[in-house]
Amino acid sequence: MKNPMRLTGGMSIIPSQEELIDNILSSQLEKSQARLILLIDTSGQVISFHGERGSIDLVALGALTASDLAASAEIARISNLYQENQMVIRQGSKMNTIVFDVNRNLILLYIVPATVPLGWVCYLVRESSAQIKEALSKIQNNQDDKFFESDNENLHELINNALDQVWKE
Amino acid sequence: MNINWQLRQLRLKIVYYGPAMSGKTTNIEQIHKRIDPSNRSNLVSLKTNEDRTLFFDFMQFELGKICGMAPCIQLYTVPGQEYYKASRKLVLRGADGVVFVADSSAARINDNLESWLDMGNALNEMNHPIGKIPLVVQYNKRDLADAVSIQSLHQSLGVGAYPEFEAVAFNGEGVFNTLKSIVNDVIFQVQKELQ
Numbered sequence: 001m002k003n004p005m006r007l008t009g010g011m012s013i014i015p016s017q018e019e020l021i022d023n024i025l026s027s028q029l030e031k032s033q034a035r036l037i038l039l040i041d042t043s044g045q046v047i048s049f050h051g052e053r054g055s056i057d058l059v060a061l062g063a064l065t066a067s068d069l070a071a072s073a074e075i076a077r078i079s080n081l082y083q084e085n086q087m088v089i090r091q092g093s094k095m096n097t098i099v100f101d102v103n104r105n106l107i108l109l110y111i112v113p114a115t116v117p118l119g120w121v122c123y124l125v126r127e128s129s130a131q132i133k134e135a136l137s138k139i140q141n142n143q144d145d146k147f148f149e150s151d152n153e154n155l156h157e158l159i160n161n162a163l164d165q166v167w168k169e
Numbered sequence: 170m171n172i173n174w175q176l177r178q179l180r181l182k183i184v185y186y187g188p189a190m191s192g193k194t195t196n197i198e199q200i201h202k203r204i205d206p207s208n209r210s211n212l213v214s215l216k217t218n219e220d221r222t223l224f225f226d227f228m229q230f231e232l233g234k235i236c237g238m239a240p241c242i243q244l245y246t247v248p249g250q251e252y253y254k255a256s257r258k259l260v261l262r263g264a265d266g267v268v269f270v271a272d273s274s275a276a277r278i279n280d281n282l283e284s285w286l287d288m289g290n291a292l293n294e295m296n297h298p299i300g301k302i303p304l305v306v307q308y309n310k311r312d313l314a315d316a317v318s319i320q321s322l323h324q325s326l327g328v329g330a331y332p333e334f335e336a337v338a339f340n341g342e343g344v345f346n347t348l349k350s351i352v353n354d355v356i357f358q359v360q361k362e363l364q
């Protein structure tokens with residue numbers, strides 16, 4: 001008999017939580033004059049973005065941001081300097097980027113013109129992080145939708161058909 | 170895993186693990202080449218000057234709706250070289266499923282085993298030991314003159330009952346079957362956990 005398996009965790013976001021997060025990030029965008037604010041999970045998956053997308057590849061940006069923070073955290077850990085809610089700041093002549101560890105699941109990225117005082121942006125990043133955490137804790141995520149309601153055989157067929165459709169030989 | 174109920178989108182992370190030069194990046198490149206561009210992201214590769222994977226390769230693709238949900242699959246590879254152990258652990262973090270890509274060459278049996286054990290340790294450290302996470306094994310480079318038998322590879326790694334596939338990733342053989350298998354296993358796992 002096969003061992004029972006499990007997934008490694010992750011997040012489930014319901015519409016009311018998403019709406020609250022959207023409101024927080026919209027307001028932050030205005031206050032910080034950010035070009036872009038991105039909320040991603042720790043595996044790099046984009047949850048929400050606000051600002052000018054332009055030609056930015058958000059999928060790649062999410063993956064790279066999560067990896068950037070993970071690498072920084074590991075550098076801190078190896079150096080015995082790790083602390084929770086770390087912030088990684090990259091200062092540029094035109095733009096600054098700030099990556100912040102919201103909690104064990106979430107990461108915030110701000111891309112802000114260098115003309116905006118960095119201290120102010122760091123304050124706002126912490127503020128939005130606290131607001132997001134509060135929003136997520138306020139609303140019980142009791143989503144009870146049935147997920148992939150289907151018998152096993154049929155589900156296999158559906159998954160394989162979906163894969164066949166995107167695959168070119 | 171990340172579920173957005175508003176968009177009815179399910180995002181899953183699958184990591185290709187294995188020894189250096191076993192064909193992890195080649196698998197992802199083949200997948201990238203063969204998936205309809207309208208359904209996939211660009212391929213992101215963080216490489217050294219010698220064209221070896223420094224941190225990871227990454228791509229994402231979307232599947233059409235399945236029972237009302239739209240799965241979005243993220244594929245990562247780890248760097249294979251021994252000295253990138255710390256980076257491998259970071260990439261493995263948050264994985265919903267793993268593909269272990271073994272090199273079929275007789276000369277690489279020990280490298281396969283070291284990488285398998287390294288993966289096992291990393292998963293243990295994350296409290297997701299082998300046996301508790303969807304896992305598929307691919308025996309790549311089956312076209313090599315010194316390729317050892319599947320049975321020997323299976324025994325040397327102690328793979329157990331996981332799905333196994335033969336592949337020549339360089340020309341795409343076995344790549345899709347491996348992908349299909351891990352995507353099925355991961356989605357089934359999601360279904361089971363959310364029921």
